[in-house]
Amino acid sequence: MRVFTIQPGEVREADTLPCELPEHGFVWIACGRREFELEQSAVQVALQALCGTTLVDLHVHDLLNNQLPSHFDYTSLYDILVFRRLAAGQSETDLDHPGVVMTQKLKRSGPPVLRRIDTSPVGFAVFDRVVLTVHPAGCSVLEQYASRLLASGSSGSRAAGTHLPSSPADLMLRVVNQMVDGYLELRRELTRQLDHWQAELLHPKTRFTNWGSLLDARIALHQLDDICEDQRSAVLDWIESLASWEPEDETGGHRSLELLRVRSRDVLEHIERVVHHVRRLEQNAETAVQMHFSVQGNRANDIMRTLTVLTAIFLPLNLIAGIFGMNFDFIPLIHQQSGFWWAMGSMALIATGLSVFFWRKRYLERSRGR
Secondary structure, three states, rough: OOOEEEEEEEEEEEEOOOOOOOOOOEEEEEEEEEHHHHHHHHHHHHHHHHHHHOOOOHHHHHHOOOOOOOOOEEEOOOOOEEEEEOOEOOOOOOOOOEEEEEOOOOOOOOOOHHEEOOOOOEEEEEEEOOOEEEEEEOOOOHHHHHHHHHHHHOOOOOHHOOOOOOOOHHHHHHHHHHHHHHHHHHHHHHHHHHHHHHHHHHOOOOOOOOOOOOOOOHHHHHHHHHHHHHHHEEEEEEHHHHHHOOHHHHHHHHHHHHHHHHHHHHHHHHHHHHHHHHHHHHHHHHOOOOOOOHHHHHHHHHHHHHHHHHHHHHHHHHHHHHOOOOOOOOOOOOOOOOOOHHHHHHHHHHHHHHHHHHHHHOOOOOOOOO
């Protein structure tokens, strides 16, 4: 569990839960899901001392649920946002050792980049001057943001134009935005993998056998699409709730509220980019499969066309051979010395004529691109 006191121009970290709020700024309490389950009594006591209220039991269960989809809920005193992350990682908290990441990796199907995307939920309880985050153990997104926050709050550090969050809601949106951007960093590798499969599917001399991984990829992309839709709905509900907020001088007034709405719309735009990219990848995978079977069908049609033409060429030759093989004594040319050559010449002439005819009709032409 990590506790941050964020004031204008300063960030301090403590190991224990605070008993009172700072004169200015707010408090960020970050803990793992299993840690929150074991320490929820102490956390509730701290929330009562800091905010004058505690979390509803239903919201506590939501924060502890590892399978809960992204959603938004609210009360008159605080808001709850559960957001499933799309970040690199496969680990979850060990139930026997709170706060310790399991060494055994979870088994997932699909291409390697999809197996590395962790969709564990991260919960946010946003009060007026306190934000509580419940996340999986070893959550790299929160660790990275906490490091940036401490670096930004150190004395004299304003590198790269980084500013401290002005409110708990602002901090929540920044963390959510970083979680969404984590997937945007993985999309190049995922696109490269699917493009490689498409090239194999459409190559005429390659026999594609990786159907299991391709099917797993389509299933994983469909699941990512559902997760992104839940994320989008949750953020839309959050934006709608912002419409009822009144500007307060303690949190920066009207300007701070407008910046919060702008950041919320920016998060929504990033989520929509992820949704668009996932759907495009899913559509590309389906299109590649359809084109593969279309190419295979055209190839089979070409083979059948060639076989049909060859059959049509040799059919009259078989007829001539069958006539001269009949058991009759009086067949023209059968008792003449030149009869064999007349028959062979006629058969060669017919075969040549039919071949030229079918070639002019393009029945023997090879398909382009092969």
